[in-house]
Amino acid sequence: MAQEFIGIKRRVPYEGVIERVVIHNSDTRSLLIRIPGASEFSFAPGQFISVIIPAGDKPITRSYSLASSPEDGQPFEICLNLIDGGVGSNYLFSLKEGSTLSFTGPFGVFTLNEPPQVETVFIAEGTAIAPIRPMLRRAISTPDHPPLSLIYTAPDGEHLLYRSEFEALAQRDPRFRFEPIITATGRLSALLDDLERRYVKGDALRERHFYICGVGNDVLKLRDLLRGAGYPRRWVEYERW
Ligand SMILES: Cc1cc2nc3c(=O)[nH]c(=O)nc-3n(C[C@H](O)[C@H](O)[C@H](O)COP(=O)(O)OP(=O)(O)OC[C@H]3O[C@@H](n4cnc5c(N)ncnc54)[C@H](O)[C@@H]3O)c2cc1C
Structure with missing residues (x-):
């Protein structure tokens, strides 16, 4: 476990082979990647690779x-959406099963390695569920975990990734609440008022841990809202894409 937390950071690129491509919807897919000959690729839930x-x-x-969990082993999964004119996402969408790709990593300190001790709220939009998925799986892995929630927004049902997996977890575990929220934009901005009502104006409890992932300034707005309301800085963790 200790090794997992640190991760084996590697700057000499790995050569991975795409073992499988999973089509989630018209503009979102997962690539399942294996490093031939490498028995181990260790990382902490929440970390990323640099392609x-x-x-x-x-x-x-x-x-x-990394959208899969460390304990899943290889192939590991990344999940991405196509950006109009985006060099990186268009390149990755051009790759097929059997294609190779180079990457370094794992990197990142937006991680959840040990199951949390206090109520924990995960908040994500669209493909930004990727780092949250292994974190949530780790958080839920102990039977006596504190209350956990996943608030996940997308513009339609097709873009709520891993929905059936989260629904199954919530059905099995009464201490985990899954809230899929469809909004016109599918962006975090559409949730800000509701989150303020619940976690800022709704009660005086400030013993909650937040993990937020999304694109652009909405992530920072949410971070500032929560920290400004008195949540400890280190308990409002975020990754902004
Ligand atoms: C730590 C980290 C982890 C990331 N993990 C993922 C991941 O798991 N899956 C993933 O799809 N992307 C992820 N991203 C974003 C990814 O690195 C690229 O920025 C994205 O694929 C766009 O690259 P591009 O070259 O196609 O387009 P670019 O021309 O580089 O980007 C165009 C614009 O798209 C915005 N953007 C970035 N990501 C998204 C997105 N997902 N949806 C909508 N707009 C976006 C950027 O802010 C930029 O303004 C991550 C970014 C960071 C910093």
Whole structure:
């Protein structure tokens, strides 16, 4: 476990093979990647890899969270959506089963390694569920865990990824609440008022741990709202894409 938390950070690129492509919807897919010959690729729930994108003379890199759990082993999973004109996502969408890709990692401190001690709220939009999924699985892994919630927004049902998995977890475990929320934009901005009502104005309890993942400034707005309301800084953890 200790090794997992640290992760074996590697800057010499790995060469991975795409073993399977999972199509979630028209613009979202998962790539299941295996490193041939490597028996182990250890990481902490929430970490990401840095994929080398061969773009012109100078390759660029793009980060992708590990959507599977460390205990799943290989192949591990990344999950991404296609960005109109985006070099990284278009490259990854061009790869097929059997294609290879280069990456370094794992990286990142947005992690949940040990099951939490206090009520924990996970908040995500769209593909930003990727780092949250293994965190949630780790959090739920002890029978006497504190209350856990996943508040997950998307623009439609197809973009609520892993929905049946989360529903099954919630059915089995009364201490886990899954709240899928469909909004017109599917963005965190649509949740801000509701989250303020629940976790800021709704009670004076400030013993909650938040893990937030999404795209752009909405993540920072939510972070500032919660920290400004008195939640300890270290308990409002976030990753902004
Ligand atoms: C730590 C970290 C982990 C990440 N993990 C993932 C992941 O698991 N899955 C994933 O799809 N992306 C993830 N991203 C985003 C990813 O690295 C790329 O930014 C994304 O794929 C767009 O790259 P691009 O080259 O196609 O487009 P670019 O031209 O580089 O990006 C265009 C715009 O898209 C925005 N953007 C970035 N990601 C998204 C998104 N998912 N949806 C909508 N807009 C976005 C960017 O802010 C930018 O303004 C992560 C980013 C970081 C920093």
